[in-house]
Amino acid sequence: MAQHTIKDAFTERRLFFSRVVVLVVFIVLLFGILIVRLSHLQVVNYSHFTTLSQNNRVRLEALPPPRGLIYDRNGVILAENRPAYQLEITLEQVEDLQETLERLGRIVTLENSEIERFRRLLRRKRPFQAVPLKLNLSDEEVANFAVDRHRFPGVDIQARLARHYPMGEEMAHVVGYVGRIDERELARIDTRNYSGTSHIGKIGVERYYEDVLHGQVGYQRVEVNAQGRMLRILERQPPVAGRDIVLSLDVRLQAAARQALNGYTGAIVAMDPRTGEVLAMVSMPSFDPNLFVHGIPASIYNQLRDHRRQPLFNRALTGQYPPGSTLKPVVGLAGLEHNIITASRTMFAAGYYQLPGHDRRYRDWRRHGHGWVNLDKAIAQSSDVYFYDLGYRLGIDRMSEFLGLFGLGRVTGIDSTGERAGILPSREWKQGALGTVWYPGETIIAAIGQGYMLTTPLQLASVASTLAMRGIRIRPHLLRGIINSDSEELELVSPEYLSPVRVSHPQYWDQVLDPMVHVVHQPNGTAYNSTGRTAAYIIAGKTGTSQVFGLGQDEEYDESRIAKHLRDHALFIAYAPAEDPRIAIAVIVENGGSGSRTAAPIARMVMDHFLLEMGG
Structure with missing residues (x-):
C-alpha cells in the first residue's frame, strides 16, 4: 500500500507569511530610500537644480x-557707424556646402583666407547658427546675390553696423x-x-x-x-x-596742411598756444584706415609695411629727429638765465669754432661766418659759431636741465598712442644709455640741436607754443569735449597747465622772441625771402636744418651731389600773429634740405589758411 506525505498547512502558511513580511519590509525600505532621495533633490538642492533646468x-x-x-x-564726422552687409550661411539648410561655395564664388569674390576663416568658425557653431562667410559686401555684390537668392537655400545677407572713416x-x-x-x-x-x-x-x-x-x-x-x-x-x-x-582738429586746416606737405615725407603739428588744442596733425604719407576694419588682406598689409616711405609710421608722434637750429632761441634763453651772456654781448663769428686746446674745427653753415654778432643777430641769421661758444660756456648739464623745462626728453602726454619721448642728452643720460663719458665736443653740437639730441614734431610744436606764451605750458590735447548723452550738449575739457618756464627777468623773453620775428621779417633773416617778405601778419619763427649723416673734418655739404634719402631734414617752428599768438606750428620735411627754403614756406601756407581764410 503506497504512502502519501501529509501536507502541513500551518507550516506552509507561516512560511508564506514570513516571505510576505520580508517582501513588504524590502518594498517599504525601497520606498523609503526613494523618498529620501527625492527629498534631497527637490528640497535640499532645489535652488541648484532649478537653476540648471532654467539654463536648459x-x-x-x-x-x-x-x-x-x-x-x-x-x-x-570723422568716424561713423555704417550698415555693412555680410554673407552668412546656415549649415543645416545647405545640402552640399562645397557646391554652394563654388556657386557663390561665381557671384561674389571669395578669397581663400575668407573661406578658411569661415570653415574655422563653422566648427565652433551649431548647425542652425548662421556663420559669416564674407564681410563688407559691395553694393554690386549685394545686387548680384539678390538676383539669385532663390537658388541658395541657407544663404542670406545680413546688415551689421561697421566702423567707417569718411x-x-x-x-x-x-x-x-x-x-x-x-x-x-x-x-x-x-x-x-x-x-x-x-x-x-x-x-x-x-x-x-x-x-x-x-x-x-x-x-x-x-x-x-x-x-x-x-x-x-x-x-x-x-x-x-x-x-x-x-x-579739437579742424578738417579744413588738416586738408590745408596735407596740401602744403603734398609730395614730401614729413609731419606738421599746429596747435592753439592759448588752450593746448591741437588744430592739425599731419603725417605724410598716410594710409586708408578703412582697410583695417574688416581685416586687411595680407598682400595689401605687406605693401604698406614694406613701403620705403613707411605710410603706417606716425611721424608727428613717433618720429624722432634732431631739432637743429630750431632750439637756438631756447638755448639763448638758457644763456641769459644763467648769466652766461647778455643780449648786447657781441663776438666775432668766423666760419668755424675751436675748443680751447683742440685742433678740430666745428664749422658754421655759412662758410665765411657772420662777422660780429649779438644774440639778436645770432638767432636771426642762425649763427652756429655763436651757439657753439654759448653751449661750451653753458655746459651740457645746465643746458640739458633748462631744455627739460620745455618738456624735451619726455612725452607730452597727448591723448593718443605711440608717442615717443625723444632724447635730451646729458652726462647722466650718456653714462646710463651708452656706458661712456661725455666729451666737450658733444656739448658743442648739442647747442645747435645735433648729436644725440632727438625731438618729435609734437614736442617742437609744444616748444613753439611755450615760447609764444612766454613760459606758460599747456599739455597738448586732441579732445575738445564729450557730448552729453542726455542733453546733447558738448562738455568741454579744460586745459591742463604744466609747470611753467620761469626766468629771472621778463625782458629775457623779449630778447629771444624779438629775434624770432627778425628771422622772418628782417632782410637778413633766414626765412625772410621764402616766408616773411610777403606775409600779411607778423610771424615769429626759427628755421632749422638737421644732418642725416656726419661730415668729416674737411668735407663740405653739397646737396646736389648727395642721394635724396641722405639729404638734411628741413625744420621750422613758428607762432603767429607774434603780438597775439593764436597758432603755433612745427614742420619737418624729411630730406627736405634747407629749413628756410622748404619747411618755412609750408608753415606759412598753413598759417595763412588759418589766419586769413578761416579767420582763426
Whole structure:
C-alpha cells in the first residue's frame, strides 16, 4: 500500500507569511530610500537644480552697443557707424556646402583666407547658427546675390553696423582705426562688457578713448528649445551706446596742411598756444584706415609695411629727429638765465669754432661766418659759431636741465598712442644709455640741436607754443569735449597747465622772441625771402636744418651731389600773429634740405589758411 506525505498547512502558511513580511519590509525600505532621495533633490538642492533646468530653457545673449561717433571741432564726422552687409550661411539648410561655395564664388569674390576663416568658425557653431562667410559686401555684390537668392537655400545677407572713416587718409594717424579683438586685448579688457563685440580701437583716438566710445553691453533672455534654437525673447535690457566725442582738429586746416606737405615725407603739428588744442596733425604719407576694419588682406598689409616711405609710421608722434637750429632761441634763453651772456654781448663769428686746446674745427653753415654778432643777430641769421661758444660756456648739464623745462626728453602726454619721448642728452643720460663719458665736443653740437639730441614734431610744436606764451605750458590735447548723452550738449575739457618756464627777468623773453620775428621779417633773416617778405601778419619763427649723416673734418655739404634719402631734414617752428599768438606750428620735411627754403614756406601756407581764410 503506497504512502502519501501529509501536507502541513500551518507550516506552509507561516512560511508564506514570513516571505510576505520580508517582501513588504524590502518594498517599504525601497520606498523609503526613494523618498529620501527625492527629498534631497527637490528640497535640499532645489535652488541648484532649478537653476540648471532654467539654463536648459533660457539663454542669456549679449547685445553689443553702438560705438560712439567722432567729430571734428565744427561737427564734421570723422568716424561713423555704417550698415555693412555680410554673407552668412546656415549649415543645416545647405545640402552640399562645397557646391554652394563654388556657386557663390561665381557671384561674389571669395578669397581663400575668407573661406578658411569661415570653415574655422563653422566648427565652433551649431548647425542652425548662421556663420559669416564674407564681410563688407559691395553694393554690386549685394545686387548680384539678390538676383539669385532663390537658388541658395541657407544663404542670406545680413546688415551689421561697421566702423567707417569718411576722411580716409587725411585723419588716419590721428583718429586711428578699430580692428578685430586679438588675444592680447582679450587679456586686458572686461570680457563681460565686450560680449558680442568683435572690434576694438587699435591706435590713435580710437584706442585712447576706447572706454568712452565703446559703451555698455546689453542683454536679452531668450527661451530656447532642446536643440538651442531661440523660441521667443523673455526679457531685454538694451545696450547703452558709446558717447560721441568732439576733437579739437579742424578738417579744413588738416586738408590745408596735407596740401602744403603734398609730395614730401614729413609731419606738421599746429596747435592753439592759448588752450593746448591741437588744430592739425599731419603725417605724410598716410594710409586708408578703412582697410583695417574688416581685416586687411595680407598682400595689401605687406605693401604698406614694406613701403620705403613707411605710410603706417606716425611721424608727428613717433618720429624722432634732431631739432637743429630750431632750439637756438631756447638755448639763448638758457644763456641769459644763467648769466652766461647778455643780449648786447657781441663776438666775432668766423666760419668755424675751436675748443680751447683742440685742433678740430666745428664749422658754421655759412662758410665765411657772420662777422660780429649779438644774440639778436645770432638767432636771426642762425649763427652756429655763436651757439657753439654759448653751449661750451653753458655746459651740457645746465643746458640739458633748462631744455627739460620745455618738456624735451619726455612725452607730452597727448591723448593718443605711440608717442615717443625723444632724447635730451646729458652726462647722466650718456653714462646710463651708452656706458661712456661725455666729451666737450658733444656739448658743442648739442647747442645747435645735433648729436644725440632727438625731438618729435609734437614736442617742437609744444616748444613753439611755450615760447609764444612766454613760459606758460599747456599739455597738448586732441579732445575738445564729450557730448552729453542726455542733453546733447558738448562738455568741454579744460586745459591742463604744466609747470611753467620761469626766468629771472621778463625782458629775457623779449630778447629771444624779438629775434624770432627778425628771422622772418628782417632782410637778413633766414626765412625772410621764402616766408616773411610777403606775409600779411607778423610771424615769429626759427628755421632749422638737421644732418642725416656726419661730415668729416674737411668735407663740405653739397646737396646736389648727395642721394635724396641722405639729404638734411628741413625744420621750422613758428607762432603767429607774434603780438597775439593764436597758432603755433612745427614742420619737418624729411630730406627736405634747407629749413628756410622748404619747411618755412609750408608753415606759412598753413598759417595763412588759418589766419586769413578761416579767420582763426
